[in-house]
Amino acid sequence: MSISKLISKVVGDKRRWRQYRARIEQLPASYRTAVAAMERYTNYLGGLGDADSILSMLDDLADLFEQGAADGTPVREIVGEDPVEFAEAFLRNYPAGQWITRERERLTNAIDSIERAEDDR
Numbered sequence: 176m177s178i179s180k181l182i183s184k185v186v187g188d189k190r191r192w193r194q195y196r197a198r199i200e201q202l203p204a205s206y207r208t209a210v211a212a213m214e215r216y217t218n219y220l221g222g223l224g225d226a227d228s229i230l231s232m233l234d235d236l237a238d239l240f241e242q243g244a245a246d247g248t249p250v251r252e253i254v255g256e257d258p259v260e261f262a263e264a265f266l267r268n269y270p271a272g273q274w275i276t277r278e279r280e281r282l283t284n285a286i287d288s289i290e291r292a293e294d295d296r
Contacts, residue, residue: 188226188227188230191230191234192230195230195233195234195237198237198241199211199237199240201241202240202241202244203244205250206240206243206244206250209240209250209253209254210236210237210240212258213236213262213265214233214236216259216262217232217262217266228269231269232265232266232268232269235268236265239253240253
């Protein structure tokens with residue numbers, strides 16, 4: 176990647192991040208708290224890989240809570256009875272960059288390679 180492309184990517188990512196943060200700051204306090212908790216949880220799980228994947232997920236999260244706030248939907252109705260299940264179901268929509276997805280693929284590929292080698296004997 177050229178320096179100019181790298182710089183424009185970093186600047187673009189920072190701009191998207193600032194726009195996301197500004198959107199979240201406009202939410203009512205309870206919605207901001209819920210989004211912050213979701214952010215913490217996703218960071219704990221190991222993140223989503225590249226900046227574009229992370230920012231896409233965060234934009235969708237902001238959309239969800241902005242719509243809920245606009246409709247007057249209580250936070251509990253948005254996340255359901257089990258906030259952990261909600262968070263994990265939400266994150267399953269963004270598998271491409273998750274480290275666990277890469278590790279699952281790596282494990283499967285290793286076992287498949289072993290099996291092929293054993294079959295060749």
